[in-house]
Amino acid sequence: MFHDRIPDVFEKLPVPRSRREVWAALLPRRRRAAFRAGLSAATALADLVGILGIAALVDVAYYLSLHGGLPAVSTSGSFELAALVALFVLLTNLVREDYSVETLLTDRPHLTRVAAVWVGAWAIALVIGFATKTTQDYSRLVSLGIFVTGLPGLILVRAAMLGVVRRAVTPASASINRVHLVGYEEDITRFYANNDAEALGLRVIGTSYLRRIDPLGDDTSRRAQLSEDLDLAVSVVRFLRPDDVFVLVPWSEASDIERCIDAFLRVPAALHLRPGSVMDRFPDLKLARVGRLSGINIGRRPLSIGELFLKRCLDVSLALVALVLLAPLFLVVAVLIRLDSPGPVFFRQKRYGFNQQPFGVFKFRSMRTDGDTVFRQATRNDNRITPIGALLRRSNIDELPQLLNVLRGEMSLVGPRPHALAHDRSFENRIALYARRHNVMPGITGWAQVNGLRGETLTDLDMERRVQHDLHYIDNWSVWLDIRIMVMTVFSPRAYRNAR
Incomplete structure (x- = not known):
């Protein structure tokens, strides 16, 4: 030896x-542990001071430009709003252990995670404000200013703290x-x-x-x-x-x-x-x-309790706003469907959701009701699709009623798209890890769909590519990724590819 x-x-x-x-x-x-704990506490304190400092600067700038003087603490609600957002940011980072020295030394996408937490914290604050009817207590212009300027400010603070931690924790340091x-x-x-x-x-x-x-x-x-x-x-x-x-x-x-x-x-x-x-x-x-x-x-739940809470708050808040804003569109589409062909406005079919629990998915009816009880996947130039249905499918409007499934807790805004039961049973036996798609809640849109992987699956290879994208989403989930997918669903040309 x-x-x-x-x-x-x-x-x-x-x-x-x-x-x-x-x-x-x-x-x-002897003070090694205390030194590392101090670095973690300093990073958390930097986030807190950064958020409150940015809120104070925005508030001062607002009052100076409109009132020519400084705001009174008793009349300004920006500090309370910023403190609430900061509380959610700190609690989320503590749950995810983002302040630990080990995490700060890794190559994780720290700045992307900061952005995701910031957006999620504001979504929660808006839901609380809506539920308690206190949104009128805060200036909308100041709130918007804090949200817009706070994100780059918080990113700069985190980038600076990452540099401090990595300079402090070196092979030569104690x-x-x-x-x-x-x-x-x-x-x-x-x-x-x-x-x-x-x-x-x-x-x-x-x-x-x-x-x-x-x-x-x-x-x-x-x-x-x-x-x-x-x-x-x-x-x-x-x-x-x-x-x-x-x-x-x-x-x-x-x-x-x-x-x-x-x-x-x-x-x-x-x-x-x-x-x-x-x-x-x-x-x-x-x-x-x-x-x-x-x-x-060797494997944990796809989302932790804190991540589930953030995702659910984002789903509920955005689904409620979307249903209110889209109510006129729903009415117009319902009238057009009834004028186009006989049958119900909504189409509901069984799908597998989280943990393969079946539920009924809502969609605007885009096909004729021919009484065929055997499921057949829609194909290119399918004669069952109505003229209005073709327009709804190309524009993704036929999926909008699934906002009701989101509010019912059966779906999320973003996640693997649910397939028909017959498809699930078939592909589960032919494609490895296909069933892992059910480890998270299905979504109205997903990473596969915004990358053009939607519509008819002619071969197992088509479904394998879709499953690979779904598993990538599960393994790399963040609030920021959800927001990115939602934006791509509306504006990316790839999201409309193969829609029929």
Whole structure:
């Protein structure tokens, strides 16, 4: 067995002259945890100050331009509105752990996430204001000014804090995690080949290589050899005093892992087991407890409780506004449908929703009622489509009654489009992960539809491409993505492709 006690970076340091200097160089700072907590708190405080500061500036500018003086605190409601929005922003970021140092050091799309939280917080504030009939207490011009200027201001604040955190947490800083690696030579070599320690926010201060045990040797000698290696590794870890010890022994070596656990539980460091190559597929791997049962969680619910709340607030608020504004259009379309062909104005058909629960989807009727009880997908130049129905389908207006499904909690504004039951049963057996589309609520529009993947599916490849886009939406959901899809649904030419 051999060890890399001190990496190359430490060879450049001056040689310490006393035991105290040795410990000062190698021991973690006592205030490390407090320093990292301070960085997280500073980022949250920067968001709060940024939102309230922008609100104050907008309020002052408004009163100076219209009244020639500063606003009185007692008469200005902008501070209360900004405080409410700031509360939702901070709570959402805390739930998503966006203020943790580990999250701030990752390559996540931080600025996009800030924009999504900002829009979601305002949507919630509007819903609360509408429900409590307090929207008239705030100046609409000031509120609009805070919303428009607050987003770029908040993005600049977050970008600045990201720079501060990443400059503060460097391989040479006392706040970085100091780790020691233990494993067979090929496993440690693979770790270095596949990971950049500095990019991961780690400083590797030592490695201990275990010798491969001769498979032909007797059990006693094999156990003695591993015990010798582990005893020496424990001694090195006791001297270096790392924050974390990573055991890189493969999961297939269950008995060796058990011996490593027993050995390193004796040292004052956090102990970690490196997942195997199969588990590397899952970036959010973590230990979870269900009741009194522990397990490795490789997949979570598609949306957390906080994300579900944000999405539902956005759905309800926008659906209510849309139904009120589109009421005249609904009336005109209903009259045209009744004049065009006999039959009901609305068409309702069973679809599978969240968790494959069936529900009736509302649509404006675009086909003749010929009494055919067998479902047939609409095709190009389908003679069942009425002239008015063709116009409704090309313009996506036939989907608008599904706003009622949104209010009933059966659908969302954005999500995988629900297919007929016959299609669901057929494709579920032929396309991998097709049923995963039902892990979220279906939507009136979706990522597949705004990319032109709609209409007739002639081959399994057509449906596979649609499913791939739906799964991309599930895995990358954000409020900002929902808003982007809704805008593309109205203005993007691709959203109207293949509509018939």
